Structures are given as structure tokens and as C-alpha cells.
Amino acid sequence: MDTVKVVMQSSSRNLTFKEATDSILETGLRRFFTGLAIPFYSYGFINAVVFTAYKESLSIFDATGQSPFANAMAGAISGAVQLIPAVPVEVIKIRQQSIASHPGEKQLTARKCIHTILRMQGFTGFYSGTIIQAFRDIPGLTAYFYAYSESIKIGKHIGLSTFWSAFIGGAISGALSWCVSMPFDVIKTRQQVGNGITITNVLNTLLKEKSYKIFFRGFNVVITRAFVVNACTFAVYETVYEHLKKY
Structure with missing residues (x-):
């Protein structure tokens, strides 16, 4: 699904989900898994960084973890x-995925992508x-995290178990975060696909379409994925965390 989203966002045409899927299928089923290795x-590791930074920061702002402001911060x-x-993971992944629907181009391996970035842009290219x-x-x-913390409180208040509170809270928070992030994700994809493309260049190109919908291209894909992935992520996280607290 992530490959389909990147193809939709990076294309100069306004591709639907079906059109993006069909264009990838034309190049082979394996192209749906383009860019999978690095992620x-x-x-x-990235999720470990996210949750560790969140928990450590939360303990500084509010040891109880109950403050909405502390959770947001x-x-x-x-x-x-x-x-x-x-950022480097996203850059490599997106450059691989952006050509997944190009029938005339060979699949770009992670190693070749890394070598190309180093040769063309140097180390700073990984932070495009x-x-x-x-x-x-x-x-x-x-x-x-704000939506998740509030959802967990409501779930426990109505008598749901930790697992189900986390599962439902994860689904809600994942969807909400993408509602906030989506316009920036489209710009990010366009910028990270090319060499030396600036935010201004990307915005000028997108604004020529004169429709706000361009900033939500691929939204149906990411929302579907967000519900499933984040529900499972938080359910597993809370279950493991509760278990580890016993030791």
C-alpha cells in the first residue's frame, strides 16, 4: 500500500488508487514490495526511538502521564x-518506490540507490x-500521542481491557495523525523523489493544479493502513510494556 501511495503522490498525473495499482501490476507483482528492505x-529501531523519546519526555513533563499537554509535548x-x-530511510524508500510503475526501468536496489545519492549529492542527500x-x-x-492518551483514558473508563483500549486508541490516533500530516506528506514525497528539488519548487507545481485535493492524494490508502498498523502497534506495545513492568 505504501508503494501505491508514493506512486500516486509522485506522479504528474492525478492517478486514482486503481490506476496506480494497475500501473504497478504492469511492471510485475514484485514491484509492490519495492523499497521494503530498508524499512x-x-x-x-525507529519505533523504539519514537516510544523511548516519548516515554522519557513524558516522565519529565508529567510522571503520572495523565496531562494532555504533557502527552502532546x-x-x-x-x-x-x-x-x-x-529521514534517510524515507529518502531511500521513496526513490526506490517512485519508479515502481515505470515499465522501462529496472527495479532500483537499496544499495544502488545509496550509491547514487552519495555520488550525486553526498551524505547530505540522505537528509533531503x-x-x-x-x-x-x-x-x-x-x-x-495526544489522541492516543485521551482514547486510552476513555477506553479504561468504560471498562475495556488494556489490549482493546490500546487497539482502538491506536486506530483513532493513527488516523487523526495522518489527517494532520497528509498535506506535508505529499510535498515531502515530491521533494525527496528528486535531486535538489526545493519546497518552493514543489509547492509551485502543486498549486498550479488549483485544487486542495492534490494535498490529500493517497489519503484513502494511508487512512486504511493507519487504522490497521497503529491499532496493532499500540496493542502490542501496551501488552509488552505491562508485561515488562512486572520484572
């Missing part, structure tokens, strides 16, 4: 901290789009 090995800090490992990703991730994770 597969790194997302666990801790979310913002975690969003800033995780940019260090997350950092500013716009900060605009996406910091407000997004602020909304994410």
Missing part, C-alpha cells in the same frame, strides 16, 4: 528526535526534505 530492517519531542534515523518531514512528523506525532 523492514529499520522501522523497529512528549509526542512533539519524539517526532523531532526520530527524524535523525527516519528534512524540513518538510519535520512539518509532517512533529505535528503528526503530537496529535498521535
